[in-house]
Amino acid sequence: MLVFPNAKLNLGLYVTQRRPDGFHTLESVFLPLPWTDALEILPAPAGQATSLTLTGRPIPGEPATNLCLRAYELLQADFPQLPPAQIYLHKIVPIGAGLGGGSADAAFALKATNELFGLNLSVEALESYARYLGSDCAFFIRNQPVLAVERGDVFEEISLRLAGTSCVVVYPNLHISTGEAYARITPQLPEHPLREALVQPMSMWRNTVSNDFETALTPAHPVLAEIKQQFYAAGATYASMSGSGSAVYGLWENEQPPTLAWPAEYTVWQGVL
Numbered sequence: 134m135l136v137f138p139n140a141k142l143n144l145g146l147y148v149t150q151r152r153p154d155g156f157h158t159l160e161s162v163f164l165p166l167p168w169t170d171a172l173e174i175l176p177a178p179a180g181q182a183t184s185l186t187l188t189g190r191p192i193p194g195e196p197a198t199n200l201c202l203r204a205y206e207l208l209q210a211d212f213p214q215l216p217p218a219q220i221y222l223h224k225i226v227p228i229g230a231g232l233g234g235g236s237a238d239a240a241f242a243l244k245a246t247n248e249l250f251g252l253n254l255s256v257e258a259l260e261s262y263a264r265y266l267g268s269d270c271a272f273f274i275r276n277q278p279v280l281a282v283e284r285g286d287v288f289e290e291i292s293l294r295l296a297g298t299s300c301v302v303v304y305p306n307l308h309i310s311t312g313e314a315y316a317r318i319t320p321q322l323p324e325h326p327l328r329e330a331l332v333q334p335m336s337m338w339r340n341t342v343s344n345d346f347e348t349a350l351t352p353a354h355p356v357l358a359e360i361k362q363q364f365y366a367a368g369a370t371y372a373s374m375s376g377s378g379s380a381v382y383g384l385w386e387n388e389q390p391p392t393l394a395w396p397a398e399y400t401v402w403q404g405v406l
C-alpha cells in the first residue's frame with residue numbers, strides 16, 4: 134500500500150504551561166500542508182524479516198529508530214498476526230523544520246498497516262497509538278484543521294476559511310531540535326486567544342497571532358526574521374514560523390503567490406491551501 138504522508142503548519146502557537154511530566158501544554162491551530170513524503174508498506178516475501186529502505190533526504194539517527202518502523206512494531210506488539218513487512222520511505226519533507234514530517238510518517242504507517250492487514254482499528258484507537266509515538270502524531274490520523282490543546286494531542290473543532298489561500302514555505306536549512314526549542318520558552322497565556330484572533334480578517338493576524346518559538350528563537354537565528362520580512366515585502370497577508378522551526382511560511386489571500394528568489398541551499402514549497 135502506497136500513501137503520501139503530508140506535512141503540517143502551525144497557525145499561531147502558544148506554550149501555556151510546563152507539565153509535571155516535563156512536557157508542555159500548548160494552544161495552536163494545525164493545518165495539513167500538501168507537501169508529502171512517499172511511504173509504501175508491503176508484506177515481506179516468505180522467510181524475510183521486516184526491513185526499512187530509505188531514499189531521498191537523509192534522516193538523522195539510526196534507521197531502527199525511524200518512526201515508520203516504530204509504528205509498525207507498536208502494532209505488531211498488539212497484533213502478533215502481523216507478518217514481517219517491507220517498508221519503503223522516500224523522504225522529501227525537511228526534517229526538524231516544524232513541519233511534523235516524522236510524525237506524519239508514523240501516523241500514515243499506522244493507518245496504512247491498519248488498512249492493508251484489515252486490523253479494523255477505529256480512528257480513536259489509531260489516535261491512541263499515534264499519541265504514544267509523538268505529541269503531534271495524533272493530528273495526522275484525521276488530518277484536518279483543528280485547534281490543538283494539552284500536549285498538542287487533544288483537538289477541538291475550528292472553522293477557518295483558507296480555501297484558495299496561496300502559501301509559500303521556506304526551510305533555510307537550519308535544523309532545530311524540538312526539545313531544545315521548548316527549553317528556551319517561558320510558558321505564559323496568550324494575549325489574544327487563538328480562537329478569537331483567527332475569526333478576524335487575515336490582515337489582522339499579523340498583530341494578534343504569533344508563535345512563541347519564533348519569538349524565542351529569532352534573536353539567535355536572524356534568518357527567521359529575514360524570511361518573514363521578504364514575505365511581507367512581497368505582499369503576504371500573514372507570515373510566521375511553523376512549530377519549533379525553522380520553516381517559515383507566508384500566506385497570500387489569492388491563488389497567485391509571488392515569485393521569490395532564495396539562496397540555493399534553502400528548500401521551498403509553494404502551493405494553494
Ligand SMILES: C[C@@](CO)(OP(=O)(O)O)[C@H](O)COP(=O)(O)OP(=O)(O)OC[C@H]1O[C@@H](n2ccc(N)nc2=O)[C@H](O)[C@@H]1O
Binds near residue numbers: 155270285377
Ligand atoms: C512543537 C510542535 C508544535 O506542533 O511541533 P514541531 O515543531 O515538532 O513540528 C510539537 O509540539 C512537537 O511535537 P513532537 O515533535 O511530536 O514532539 P515529541 O516527539 O512528543 O517531543 C519531543 C520533545 O519536545 C518537548 N515537548 C513536546 C511536546 C510538548 N507538548 N511539550 C514538550 O515539552 C519534550 O521535551 C519532548 O521530549
Ligand SMILES: Nc1ncnc2c1ncn2[C@@H]1O[C@H](COP(=O)(O)OP(=O)(O)O)[C@@H](O)[C@H]1O
Binds near residue numbers: 192227236237
Ligand atoms: N520518518 C522520519 N522522518 C523524519 N524524522 C524522523 C523520522 N523518523 C524518526 N525521525 C526523527 O524525528 C526527528 C524530526 O522529526 P520531524 O517530525 O521531522 O521534526 P519537526 O516536527 O520538528 O519538523 C529527527 O530527530 C529524526 O531523526
